[in-house]
Amino acid sequence: MDLGLIIYALNLASIYALMAIGISILWSSVGMINMAHGATFATSGYAAWFVSGALKPAIAATFGKTVMASVMMASVVMLSAVLAGAFCGAVIYALAFLPIHDKPNYSVRSLIITLALNIGVVQSLLWYFGPRNRGLPKVFGFGRWELLDTKIRYDQAGTIVGASLVMILTLAWLRYSRRGLEVRAMMQNAEGAAYSGISRQATALPVLMLTGALAGVAAALLSQTIFVSPTAGVIPLVKGLTIALLGGLGSVSGAVAAAILIGFLEAIVGVIPFLGQRYVMFATFSFIILVLIFRPRGIGGLLDNTRE
Amino acid sequence: MTVKTYYKVRRRPWEYKLSPDGKVARNRLRLPFTRRHFLKWRDAYNPKSLKRERRLADKKPLWWTIGLLAFVVVTPFLSNSMISIAAIFCIYASINLLWTLIVGTAGIFSLATLAIVGVSGYAAAASNVFLGLPWPFILLVGPMVGFVAGSILAAPSTRLDGLYYALLTMGVAEICRVFVTQLRSLTQTNGAITQVDSFIPEDWFLQRPGLLLGFAGAFCLLLGSLLLWRLINSERLGLLLRTAKTGREDEAFAEAVGIDFRRARLTVFVLSSSALGLVGGFYAMYFKSISPNIFSLDQLLLLFAMMVIGGLGRAEGAVVGAAIVTLIDKGFIEIGPLRIILVAAIMLVVTIFAREGLTGVRDQFRDFRKRKSGERRAQRTEKGGEAMPEEAVEVHDK
Structure with missing residues (x-):
């Protein structure tokens, strides 16, 4: 296995981990399977494309062709994607959490509402923007490093570093902030958290906005490698869901481990000559089925058992 | 001087009831080789009129028969x-x-x-x-x-x-x-x-x-x-x-x-x-x-949308949902991707407001009405009165 393959695998893994962690945290704290994560992904990609396109002349006029201009461009892309993701999270909160969180069948109904949101948003994007792919401005610039005879593209390196940074920040927020403490309390025992005065409604909004922002970051990072399109969110959503489940829903470390496993598996299957890219999904799902047969609650999923 | 209002408490006054001859013994049809009856008829004596009343306790078979018959009769005349x-x-x-x-x-x-x-x-x-x-x-x-x-x-x-x-x-x-x-x-x-x-x-x-x-x-x-x-x-x-x-x-x-x-x-x-x-x-x-x-996943999601719109876990839900979604999906092909957006919107609205899909709306409304009327009854029962709100339905003349 050469270094290029490892870099490629880590690149995939970091994007998947961003999606999977969002889904996992959301499930264990708010009790919602967010099927609208793919729509959030696609919407943030489009928002980044739209805002960067609109501000391009202004930035070019102010900074010219300096380093400052590309830094500004990069921050505009990332910021708009993150803000759009957080906004989508707030919309999901208003539609799929707030009206029904104290009503019967909450978990199934929220799943259905987010699924309907996903279908509706993807089709609306398709209808409004058309099926054409859009390229985002390169955040990390073009070019590559030579390291131990392998070429590492800037965008791959930037994705890995950026995603890891965002994940560390998220985990630190969960670990050290007051809000994070409340979220963790809800993850451990929702009822106990309610008894000790933690409001479910007040905690769900930041959690949903945070996971939306994570999807936004993932969108901005993945769009460095592929294009923005209305259906771009489908594969990250399916991958994120499968990895969150494989890691054991609610276990953040399990999700990261599963993301790395699946990233490497996909990278390796992609280069094996007689399998190739067409069998990537096939191999992923076969692997997942195998794991689930031996560990029915996923890799890190002993949580539910200990909870009872 | 305030006018005192009296509230009538009756059970299902709108329901259609047969009035069979009370002297003749009942002879109900059974499904061959089983002990099951075809329809759930229930007889009771009205305590006021002392007449025998017969009502259909479960009207679903009736609606199924009417619906399916209408469907199969009308369809051959369509385009x-x-x-x-x-x-x-x-x-x-x-x-x-x-x-x-x-x-x-x-x-x-x-x-x-x-x-x-x-x-x-x-x-x-x-x-x-x-x-x-x-x-x-x-x-x-x-x-x-x-x-x-x-x-x-x-x-x-x-x-x-x-x-x-x-x-x-x-x-x-x-x-x-x-x-x-x-x-x-x-x-x-x-x-x-x-x-x-x-x-x-x-x-x-x-x-x-x-x-x-x-x-x-x-x-x-x-x-x-x-x-x-x-x-x-x-x-x-x-x-x-x-x-x-x-x-x-x-x-x-x-x-x-x-x-x-x-x-x-x-x-x-x-x-x-x-x-x-x-x-x-x-x-x-x-x-x-x-x-x-x-x-494909899209096809699966379309079927799931049908079940959800009709009501998960109910036979009538599966059929009604299939009718709605198939009509939108295949009947309005000219409006393009809008029809999928329409299906998603229906799914969203139905799930936000209905507990168990469209076919569960009736039960949900009855529960709601029961709760509201209970609240109202509790408000107007005077303190120290003879009827507690839970018992009020049992009292014939208030």
Whole structure:
């Protein structure tokens, strides 16, 4: 296995981990399977494309062709994607959490509402923007490093570093902030958290906005490698869901481990000559089925058992 | 001086009641070889008029009969495109009914429904096209393959729970799709098997008599699925499963009284899978072809939308939802992607406001009305009065 393959695998893994962690945290704290994560992904990609396109002349006029201009461009892309993701999270909160969180069948109904949101948003994007792919401005610039005879593209390196940074920040927020403490309390025992005065409604909004922002970051990072399109969110959503489940829903470390496993598996299957890219999904799902047969609650999923 | 208002308390004054002769002994029809009655008639004496009153306690069979009769009488007079939409509705409704049996009755959250339909459809079509079996055998091969596929898929369902099993079955569907598209012998047709023999004669295909014949077949399929639904749900198997329906406590209770609910679940799963296999064979015959499209996630989501709009776990929900979504999806093809947005919007609104889909709205409204009237009654019962709000319904004259 050469270094290029490892870099490629880590690149995939970091994007998947961003999606999977969002889904996992959301499930264990708010009790919602967010099927609208793919729509959030696609919407943030489009928002980044739209805002960067609109501000391009202004930035070019102010900074010219300096380093400052590309830094500004990069921050505009990332910021708009993150803000759009957080906004989508707030919309999901208003539609799929707030009206029904104290009503019967909450978990199934929220799943259905987010699924309907996903279908509706993807089709609306398709209808409004058309099926054409859009390229985002390169955040990390073009070019590559030579390291131990392998070429590492800037965008791959930037994705890995950026995603890891965002994940560390998220985990630190969960670990050290007051809000994070409340979220963790809800993850451990929702009822106990309610008894000790933690409001479910007040905690769900930041959690949903945070996971939306994570999807936004993932969108901005993945769009460095592929294009923005209305259906771009489908594969990250399916991958994120499968990895969150494989890691054991609610276990953040399990999700990261599963993301790395699946990233490497996909990278390796992609280069094996007689399998190739067409069998990537096939191999992923076969692997997942195998794991689930031996560990029915996923890799890190002993949580539910200990909870009872 | 305030005028005192009196409130009438009556039970179902709007309901139509028969007034049979109280002196004649009742003689009710029974289903042959069983002790079941056809309709749930209930007799009671009215305590005020002292007359005997007979009412239909369960009116669902009546609505089913009227609805299905109207459907089958009206459809032959519609246009050609509407007849084919009606036939597709019948196919989707039967798939939905069988899926509801798996999800609702057996409580196994399987997403491989269309995969089973697809696999058995492919096997049946292949047996016809490549092995040369005549078309009636398609209706035999389909259920057999469905049985085998169901048995294989059912094995892990007792070990995994809920979402994990859903993930596994989604994986199985994806594996089927990749497998079929990669088959060498089908590469010329993009993985589809075409030119399948059918119960519709070759020169009638897409002509009016052919469409009518196809609709008749699809309608029989729907009736068959309804019968299977009824047989499973109202017989012993359904009773066993209802005991272990919700939550861990019920399962523990069922186990304690000696019900092997896992076995019952597997039985229902395998039975519905075999029926899904039959639907798969019928699907291949009706369209005279079958394509990998049947394994796609979009198709599955469309079916899921049908079940959700109608109401998860109810037979009438599966059928009503299929009618609504099929009409929008196939009837308004000219508005393009807007129709999917429309389906998503309906799904969203229905799920936000309705507890159990459109067919559950009536019960939900009754609960709401009961709660409100209880609140109002509690407000106007004076303190120290003789009637407590809970007892007020029992008092005849207030």
